[in-house]
Amino acid sequence: MRLPALSTRELRNFIWLAGSKSLKEAAEKCSLSQPALSIQLKQLESKLGVQLVLRSNAQKQIELTAAGAEFLVGARHAVQILQDVIDRISPPDRHDKPQLRVACLPSLLQDVISPVLAELSKTHPHAQLSVLDGDSSACSTLLSGKKCDVALCSRPVNGPDIKSECLFSEQFWAVVRKDDARAGRDYLTLDDFTDTTIVNLTDNHAVSASLLTRSLPYIQVNTITALESMLAQGVGAAIVAHSTALTIQHPTLVKIPLADREVTRQIFLSWTASPANPLVFAFIERLRRQTERNVLGLSARP
Structure with missing residues (x-):
């Protein structure tokens, strides 16, 4: 088999993947989303023509195949050789x-x-x-x-x-469409959203805990862009931190202070x-x- 075209990024990400307890942990180390890392792994396996990692949907643990363990040794060796050379030749x-x-x-x-x-x-x-x-x-x-x-x-x-x-x-703000009945209020509380689906950022842990306590329905999104787009289309409301609210500038949306002291x-x-x-x-x-x-x-x- 001819040597496939492999990038140092693929090699480094596989090394981090092999040294992680889960796909989530590996994705964080690689600064990638889990789906993106999974796709990259499949592409690497396709280039090599072998399966490198055993899939375990129940535990989501990382377990290498025999071929994966052998490839890991070579990947580490190749990356170290390149790093040593770069260190020697760099100005x-x-x-x-x-x-x-x-x-x-x-x-x-x-x-x-x-x-x-x-x-x-x-x-x-x-x-x-x-x-x-x-x-x-x-x-x-x-x-x-x-x-x-x-x-x-x-x-x-x-x-x-x-x-x-x-x-x-940071204090938090409610974000609603301008045509929402609550848009003209001076402030809002979480109790004002009893019948509303909340579009919530995944990293909004304080909000997530309050939503669960009140049994409010919510949809998780990973980015501010996704949150803003869904609100503009009329999908519920959002509760966001002050710094996040500053980045939301869609013309159909308004931001209102949240009075709940528990959400900071x-x-x-x-x-x-x-x-x-x-x-x-x-x-x-x-x-x-x-x-x-x-x-x-x-x-x-x-």
């Missing part, structure tokens, strides 16, 4: 450039992360800045796996040499403290100032 100044990798919730990009990075790029013009957006689980996994330097999500990240602090708390979201800042990275601390300092300005405006209508 020395490439390693001297300061680097900052930020993982964050998508809703924080517009008003929290982007202004800070814009300011940082002016004071550190040669720095390599990158942003990886995903849900809280993905952000936490990226920081724990040393694939980013800073994470902003709805949970603190624990681990050796990782520090965390609560950056701020804390945003945690976590970072790798060792080895010390001056760029990380410069980012954190500016981020704290930026969020102080934002928090002062939390009571204003988005």
Whole structure:
């Protein structure tokens, strides 16, 4: 058999898959959705002409076939050889450039992360800045796996040499169509949605718990775009955090403050403290100032 065209991304993702307890965990490590990772695995098996992973729908556990175990050895060896060569031939100044990798919730990009990075790029013009957006689980996994330097999500990240602090708390907003009977209200509560289907973001854990307590029907979606589209088509209403509400600008939708005190979201800042990275601390300092300005405006209508 001829050597198939394999990418280093396919090899790395298979290595992460083999070292994970479940497909969900592997997808988070690879920064992919579970369906996308499953498709990539099937494509890899098709290229090789063998089955690499045993399917277990009941447990969703990762178990390699004999061929998969043998391929894993080769994949690890190939990736390590390439990494060693790249380390030897890379220009020395490439390693001297300061680097900052930020993982964050998508809703924080517009008003929290982007202004800070814009300011940082002016004071550190040669720095390599990158942003990886995903849900809280993905952000936490990226920081724990040393694939980013800073994470902003709805949970603190624990681990050796990782520090965390609560950056701020967010109030929540109800989002409804302009032709909804509740659209003209000054504020709403969850009790106002007794007969309404709630379109809920998967990472909205505080909202999910409240919906279950009240036995309110809801539909889970993974992205703000999907949520906005469904609401615009008349599928129920949504309860979202302040930073998420800021990103919703569809002309058919309005946002109204939610009065329920139980529904709040804390945003945690976590970072790798060792080895010390001056760029990380410069980012954190500016981020704290930026969020102080934002928090002062939390009571204003988005």
